[in-house]
Amino acid sequence: MSTVALSGIAKSYANFVALNGVDLTVPEGEFLTLLGASGSGKTTLLNVVAGMISPDRGIVSIGGRDVTHVPPRQRGLGMVFQSYALVPHMSVFDNIAFPLRIRRMASAEVKSRVEKILDIVQLGHIAHRKPRELSGGQQQRVAIARCLVYQPPVILMDEPLGALDKKLREQLQQEIRRIHKEMGITILYVTHDQEEALYLSDRICLMNAGEIEQLGTPQELYFKPANAFVADFIGESNLLACDIVAPGRVRLDASGQDIRIAQDTSGTANRLMIRPDKIAVLADGESRANEICGQIEEIAFVGETMRLTVRSGSQAFTVKAPTSRSADRKLGSTARIGWEPQDALLLEAKS
Ligand SMILES: Nc1ncnc2c1ncn2[C@@H]1O[C@H](COP(=O)(O)OP(=O)(O)OP(=O)(O)O)[C@@H](O)[C@H]1O
Ligand SMILES: [Mg+2]
Numbered sequence: 001m002s003t004v005a006l007s008g009i010a011k012s013y014a015n016f017v018a019l020n021g022v023d024l025t026v027p028e029g030e031f032l033t034l035l036g037a038s039g040s041g042k043t044t045l046l047n048v049v050a051g052m053i054s055p056d057r058g059i060v061s062i063g064g065r066d067v068t069h070v071p072p073r074q075r076g077l078g079m080v081f082q083s084y085a086l087v088p089h090m091s092v093f094d095n096i097a098f099p100l101r102i103r104r105m106a107s108a109e110v111k112s113r114v115e116k117i118l119d120i121v122q123l124g125h126i127a128h129r130k131p132r133e134l135s136g137g138q139q140q141r142v143a144i145a146r147c148l149v150y151q152p153p154v155i156l157m158d159e160p161l162g163a164l165d166k167k168l169r170e171q172l173q174q175e176i177r178r179i180h181k182e183m184g185i186t187i188l189y190v191t192h193d194q195e196e197a198l199y200l201s202d203r204i205c206l207m208n209a210g211e212i213e214q215l216g217t218p219q220e221l222y223f224k225p226a227n228a229f230v231a232d233f234i235g236e237s238n239l240l241a242c243d244i245v246a247p248g249r250v251r252l253d254a255s256g257q258d259i260r261i262a263q264d265t266s267g268t269a270n271r272l273m274i275r276p277d278k279i280a281v282l283a284d285g286e287s288r289a290n291e292i293c294g295q296i297e298e299i300a301f302v303g304e305t306m307r308l309t310v311r312s313g314s315q316a317f318t319v320k321a322p323t324s325r326s327a328d329r330k331l332g333s334t335a336r337i338g339w340e341p342q343d344a345l346l347l348e349a350k351s
Contacts, residue, residue: 002062019045097149
């Protein structure tokens with residue numbers, strides 16, 4: 001059993017609340033990512049799981065055992081951090097074998113385990129090299145292999161790809177995903193990169209100021225954000241300040257225009273979210289249930305799609321439109337944009 005369960009975890013530094021009562025369960029075999037802006041408490045929470053930080057309140061259990069007061073080494077966790085911390089004078093093979101040798105494993109078993117893991121991280125051909133003879137991505141793979149080799153049931157990773165360039169990062173993301181699937185380990189991963197989180201995770205825990213804003217699958221966070229904070233953090237969105245005026249209808253604060261929505265309109269929601277790719281730039285004769293006329297303030301060509309900023313009064317809309325349909329649009333010209341009621345989501349913005 002390698003479920004990680006956190007209950008009521010709180011941690012303050014002087015008057016500053018770093019974690020404000022976090023409840024989180026990571027089931028066995030899950031890839032769960034802690035995502036959030038800098039300072040939101042991700043590393044603090046990971047260190048509470050690792051045992052490097054003891055919480056002021058709350059319980060940490062791993063595999064059903066309360067480990068809140070158990071020292072880090074006895075928690076049976078593997079850890080990979082942003083700095084690789086490889087031993088410089090040891091070869092790749094010896095670096096990876098190191099955790100097995102300190103556990104006094106027989107040398108034949110060490111050899112077979114290290115060779116297997118070298119295969120998985122695809123470093124067998126350079127096992128004799130020293131860390132300084134490796135690229136950043138290769139070094140990071142050695143660090144991951146060194147953690148995987150003794151088969152910890154739970155691995156904690158804090159921004160392990162943060163120091164790498166984009167291409168290497170994408171390559172290693174693929175590898176981490178493959179290794180997770182192949183080995184069936186539980187991974188608790190930290191990143192502030194939402195694309196990385198969406199790509200890697202079974203579930204994402206979006207943190208803000210020491211609390212969980214939403215916990216769910218990447219699809220849930222993207223398509224059903226719990227509030228305006230989540231909508232703003234995950235993907236791109238237009239968030240329009242509004243008030244509910246009648247069932248199925250809201251009024252935009254900026255223009256006073258009434259907008260039809262498909263949602264039940266009770267409650268205190270005050271932001272209308274529309275993803276840029278749900279807004280169409282309308283051709284003559286085309287119509288939508290909601291339409292707005294504005295000036296094209298910005299045009300950016302991004303390949304198959306174009307990103308337009310269309311301004312109507314004090315409200316700017318970001319629109320992503322297929323290039324094939326919008327290539328002849330001119331800066332400063334007037335455009336009619338529109339969307340259907342079901343393409344917008346009414347959310348709450350916390351003050
Ligand atoms: N030892 C400490 N003393 C005082 N404040 C601390 C300490 N450690 C962390 N903090 C504060 O707690 C908050 C959460 O820090 P944490 O390192 O968990 O953030 P993070 O989400 O990992 O951010 P980043 O993405 O920048 O790594 C921050 O505001 C930080 O300044
Ligand atoms: Mg951190």
